[in-house]
Amino acid sequence: MTTPLEPDDDRVDIIEDEEVGIIEDDGVVSPATSAAAGDRQWEVLVVDDDDEVHHSTAYSLRGVDLLGRRLSLIHARSSAEAVEALRTHPGIAVILLDVVMETDDAGLRMVRTVREDLALSAVRIILRTGQPGYAPELAVIRDYDINDYRTKSELTRTRLLASLYSALRTHGHLLALETHRRGLEQIIKASAELFRRNSLPAFCEGILIQLGALLDMDTGGIVLARDGGDRSQGPVVLAASGSFRHLSGQALDHITEEDVRTLLLRVLEQRITIYDDRATGLHIAGPSGDDLAVYLANSRGIEPLDRTLLEVFSSNVALGYDNAALLDRVRSLAYYDPLTRLPNRALLRERTEARLARLEGDEKLALFTLDLDHFQAVSDGLGQEAGDQMLRLIAARLTDYFAADGAVGRLSGDMFGVLTPLHHAGDEAAAIALINGGFEVALELGGAPLMARMSGGYAVAGAGDADVPRLMRHAGMAMKLAKKSGRGRVLRFEPEMEEELHSRLALIGRIAEAQARGQFSLVYQPQIRLRDDAVVGVEALLRWRCPDGSWIRPDAFIPAAEDAGQIVSLGEWVLREACQRQVAWRRGGVAPLRMAVNVSVRQIRDGDFPAVAERALRETGAHPAEIELEITESHAMEDSKVLSTAETLRAMGFRIAIDDFGTGYSSLARLRQLPASLLKIDRAFVRGMDHATDSRSIASMIVKMGHELGLDVLAEGVETLEEEAVLRELECDEVQGFLHSKPLPPAELETWLCNRTAAA
Structure with missing residues (x-):
């Protein structure tokens, strides 16, 4: 039946049931017609030293549905029990509080504890008293944010429901504001955290982490870019988590999970966010045109409030993604050779420093500097495109040889660098044999076979050697000597080479004077x-x-x-x-x-x-x-x-x-x-x-x-x-x-x- 409310037109639906709720040992009332497991409920704390009040309150509120939720009563018979209940049940929305309990002002002292000691600002308080003379002053009601005050004699069932309805609606508004505040704080924190990530994949991994924190749920996610930096490849998975982690780096077309692929394609093609009970496809519009699509496997539906937060989060992420993509492109230009996509001299130097720092005991590391013999003749005779193709073929072959536990880079022009560990006594000779013999098979260049030979030099470093520029200089000295002594050779740096160089530099300093x-x-x-x-x-x-x-x-x-x-x-x-x-x-x-x-x-x-x-x-x-x-x-x-x-x-x-x-x-x-x-x-x-x-x-x-x-x-x-x-x-x-x-x-x-x- 429907009971009219006073004093406005708001209405409360009261479901009358014949069965009465039972007060269990822990003081929680479980209505016989309680909602199915998983339905959300309003938790109401009843604080009174009179058992009759607890029974009558439970009877009055049996089967009641307010604002789309059932009521769940928690009972306390003293201020101490009430404080304990508030600490163990953080979801309490309303307190029905007796003013006079173990002392005449126990209820008012309890109000002060709730607001000041426990700092619960969203919990609504309805004061009840059987003695009208103990009513709180107006200043107390104002300062401690008391929602309503009623004497027990005038608090009929209708008025109780009206007070609860008003308190719950206020609690819902306050909770929404608090959630918004926390969500915005989380977004600001997430944005700051994301902007600290200095690469595009790391930025996208951060998106998934922050989304999980923002929605307070475990999510398995995929982040895609519309082009992934390579317009010939199509959308690419930039980051993945949970059960989708194995898909990181793959093209969208290679994803075998059809429902995932279909949802992500819809998000990218229609440029919309799609909410489903089991999954969410989040669209993030990149200002430069490279949109993101985020797949979230939901553990529950995304509520309207969370959707609003997701919109704000997406706006912040869009700008950050553009910045991260720009930094990624700048980093690529700064650290990678655009022709061969190999690390350049700067990145190879950084990797050498990192590998040297990890050496222990008798471990050794060899740095090779390799130069193509007669490359200029190839470039002049067959054209620059043929020369570029040859460099790419050499880069691919060196990568095949040394990618397992080494590193390959393009230092300049037709000069390459190879960094490889020396685990065993024969590794040094094996690496030299691989370089000397690896190019005896002709390269296919423009449909015709072309022999490629390399001259090179290398230097060996051990644990404690941290001077990478000196290591690279020594390898270069050995390479230069190999080219001068007939080419097609790979020489190890020896100290005598540096002594010869110093002598030559001394001569250079004297030549101008000698001529004068x-x-x-x-x-x-x-x-x-x-x-x-x-x-x-x-x-x-x-x-x-x-x-x-x-x-x-x-x-x-x-x-x-x-x-x-x-x-x-x-x-x-x-x-x-x-x-x-x-x-x-x-x-x-x-x-x-x-x-x-x-x-x-x-x-x-x-x-x-x-x-x-x-x-x-x-x-x-x-x-x-x-x-x-x-x-x-x-x-x-x-x-x-x-x-x-x-x-x-x-x-x-x-x-x-x-x-x-x-x-x-x-x-x-x-x-x-x-x-x-x-x-x-x-x-x-x-x-x-x-x-x-x-x-x-x-x-x-x-x-x-x-x-x-x-x-x-x-x-x-x-x-x-x-x-x-x-x-x-x-x-x-x-x-x-x-x-x-x-x-x-x-x-x-x-x-x-x-x-x-x-x-x-």
């Missing part, structure tokens, strides 16, 4: 034509004599000058000095000698060498046809700028010679393009050729090849009559070496020439 003080000079070695033993030319060779009379070897200071770039100015001086000497000999009637001058690749790469050569001719009066510029074979073959510069010099009238021929990797097609007039057989193939059949065969091949291409051939380093006899037999055109003369200063060379003429 005139410590450099030229010596000249004769070149003999075999068919008539005539002296046809000389090669200008640079020498450095210190003030104390000692000499510094050319093979020590020339590489140092090349590394430092000082060879550019030094080489210009050599060319001008040699031209000047050639002109002086021609005008002095000494002999019509051809002057050969070595040209460093740094002179061609770092400056406008044709302009330098033209200036030398103009300043000295030399004829270009009498000047032969020697370029090393490997540089002429690999560097397109060297080749084009050689063509320009040939067009200017200079003779071009290919020095150290046979030590490089020339192709016949490339050799035909060289604008050369002379090939110089490297001394390595001349030494002992009278009894070394392999050297003789190589020299024979070079002579025949040169003649077929219309080039003269000169052999360097001839020291014995037997070697010269073999060269005559092979029909080599010219020779140069100690057999005829060591390099001589100008005056001594002039004397040598005069003596030779007289002897003839």
Whole structure:
């Protein structure tokens, strides 16, 4: 039946039942018509020292449904019992409190305890008293937030229900406000926590954690991005928890749980949040267009209040997600190579530091620096796209080799870094064998096989070694030496390499001063034509004599000058000095000698060498046809700028010679393009050729090849009559070496020439 309320139009539904609630031993009234398990109830605490009041109250409220919930009564017969009940039942909504119990003001003291000591602000209090004279003052009712005051005689069932209805409605409003407040605090805290996460996956994991805390439920969740940073891949799972953890990192299309996949697709396509009894699909609109879809497996339905909080949370998360995604992209640019997606030098260095810090006892770590041999030729010959494809193939192969417990990075250009642990005695040799042998199988590049070889160096560190820059520097030193000593090798760093580098740096510091003080000079070695033993030319060779009379070897200071770039100015001086000497000999009637001058690749790469050569001719009066510029074979073959510069010099009238021929990797097609007039057989193939059949065969091949291409051939380093006899037999055109003369200063060379003429 329905009972009208006083004094407004609000109505209370009262369900009349024939069965009366029973007061159990723990003081809780369980109505015989109580709601089914799981239904939410209002907990009402009845505090009175009169058992009759408890029975009558229970009888009056039996089967009552207020604001969609049943009432559950908790009974206390003193202030102490009431306080204990409040502590053990935190969900109490209303207290029906007797003013006079063990003392005349026990009820009012109880009110003070509830508000001040227990700090329960949302609990509503209805005071009841059987003695009207003990009514509280108005200030007490106001200050302690008492909801209602009634004498027991006037508190009829209808008025009790009306008071309870009003108190419960107020309690519900206060609870909603408190929940909102706590929820907003939780959102602010969650946002701060999320913004501290410095990667996108970590940010998304934080979303799931904070959602569980916000909704106060255990959730299994999935976070997806619309594009996942790769628009060709589609939505990707950025984070997952609970029973879905195994799906982290997978594409949405690969999720086998159909109901999960369907819900997430609906959220992303329709851009809406979908609430279901068993699951929620939360849509978070990213300001930059990369939306998030969050799947939550609910343990219960999401109530309207929680939905409001989710909307506020989603708004905060959207901005944070955009920031996290931006930071993730910036981090990717800062730490990953965009071409190969390998870690770059900075990230490989950080990983090396971390791995070194974890080393214990005799554990070792090897850092390899690897450089592709002849990569520039591939990039120039087949194009940049082919070069990029080759770098990606190399990156993939190195990753396959060392991904298990190592790390691979791209340090720069065609240089890679490999970090690998050395657990056993044979691990070092195994890693070297893997690098040396791993690229013997041709790479498929543009549908055609292409052999790739690598030169490398490595350094080994143990526990306690924390200087990563020094480790990387040592590996680089060893790699540089491997490239200089023939390529296709992997060398271990040895302390002697650093000592050599220090010596070279010391030389570099002295070269400029030596040049300014005139410590450099030229010596000249004769070149003999075999068919008539005539002296046809000389090669200008640079020498450095210190003030104390000692000499510094050319093979020590020339590489140092090349590394430092000082060879550019030094080489210009050599060319001008040699031209000047050639002109002086021609005008002095000494002999019509051809002057050969070595040209460093740094002179061609770092400056406008044709302009330098033209200036030398103009300043000295030399004829270009009498000047032969020697370029090393490997540089002429690999560097397109060297080749084009050689063509320009040939067009200017200079003779071009290919020095150290046979030590490089020339192709016949490339050799035909060289604008050369002379090939110089490297001394390595001349030494002992009278009894070394392999050297003789190589020299024979070079002579025949040169003649077929219309080039003269000169052999360097001839020291014995037997070697010269073999060269005559092979029909080599010219020779140069100690057999005829060591390099001589100008005056001594002039004397040598005069003596030779007289002897003839």
